[in-house]
Amino acid sequence: MKRIIEEIFTKENERYNLRGLGFFKTPEHEAALCLKEFPFDPLESLSSYRERILDKYYRLRGFSLFCREHIRDEMFEKGIFIIMKRELVQRIKGSKRTDTDKYLAPENDSVSFLLTEKQFQEIYALNFGCIRATFNTPEELRQYCDSLLNTYFPLEEKSVISEFINNTTPFWEKFYIKIRPICSAICFRMSGAGFQNFADDFWSDTCVVINRFITSESRPSNLNARSIISYAVGILKNKNRELGRLRRKANIDIDNLKYKLTDEDEELFFNNPATLSSNFKSHDFHFSTNIDIQDQYAVRGYFVVILYNEEHPLHNELTEGLQDKIANLFLHYIDGISYEEIVHRNKGDITEKEMAKEAARLRQEIKRVKETLLKRYYKLMEKYR
């Protein structure tokens, strides 16, 4: 019983960052206190116990007073920002895709539910500045955040467009991801299988040009979501024409350029399990919706999710070539087995001197593997953002 109550408080802490806010000592401490105050009846179901005691427990611990006293703390404000962003991710998952998103946001992602720090600060100042509401539990606080979000989101197309015009980075970032596959497609159409060598340059050039155009005074006055993506496509197509002209100048034999896939290519592109659409990471998977990089629980949790779950689409990319070493890392970090014991398991009985040497080597190795994995993880976050 103790274990599951500790789990509940651990989760409460992860969900609302209660330790970071200074409200929880440790989840274990809170669980022990809770069980002492509100003993668990073995005949009662866990959810009914949870429902019955969490509310009372937070009242007992003075959550509402805690909120009032900390409402102006930077940490508290940051915590609310993270709670709101998590709520918005739920909304992206649970609501119908807006037309604005159709034109401006990548698949599974949204600009209509995008909360910038600036907008958050406005919402916070307006709604938390002179707060009259009391929050008896973190859940009530979350519900209050949720109700606030209802009044602001989804953003109207007009507001989204003005964020683009004002060059608000998070909005542009989503749009850059949006046009990346389009860019690849157009380059591929023009240049065949070798497209990838310059598709990225085309993409980044297009990003620069469209951004300058929309944020400049020469942009059209009646911009909408559809016209922004149309301009991006126009820019791309013009770039491809440029390429065509240069090609002729450079005296390249156009007849020999690859415009279509051969049978062999087709085999590689379509009949290869690695190219199945279900594996299209950059389409199905966006770190930008999956991970809020300001949310340490999400950043850290997701690392473990990829590392631990062999079926995760990014698992192989993260662990390639390190599998054996990761097994030792798990033994040490998860099972708490000492370096000496791991060496003993792998090498049997060896002399004390050899053991010291091998254990030191293993320690170094685990440390290096950990560093390599983290480096790869941060790179992946950038790559699939």
Add this chain to the structure above:
Amino acid sequence: MNGGHPNMEKISDYLTNRLSIEEEISVQEHLHSCSECMEKVRRMRSLRDSIFDGQDKTEEESTFIRIVKSTAFKAAAAVIILAGITLFIRESLRTTEEVTIQYQIFQEREQIDPPLYIDTFSTEDSLYYIEQYGEDFEEGK
């Protein structure tokens, strides 16, 4: 969970706070009665906490901002395009996921060749749009 163990995706979402309160409670109900899953959650947390012990990664400048900044200073088009010409003649078959789909769309288009207007731009290629956005792009401006 249909009475069975929550799958890895569910456990992952549980760990990274991506479940609704109701889903979270249902996972906890399961953990309460299943030591196997409880152990899985414990192991993942323990890995997380020990790996990130002492780590504090500050947010880096995002890829896009760097791309945009670096590209702005490039001697741009000519260099890129010339490099591109040399490179794309090589039959590089590094597969890019999106392209498989795009290519299929293009292939289909070659047979049906539908009308296509994208605001102020010419009507050639870009079938991608018809597939993605349907009629919107066929209406013309």
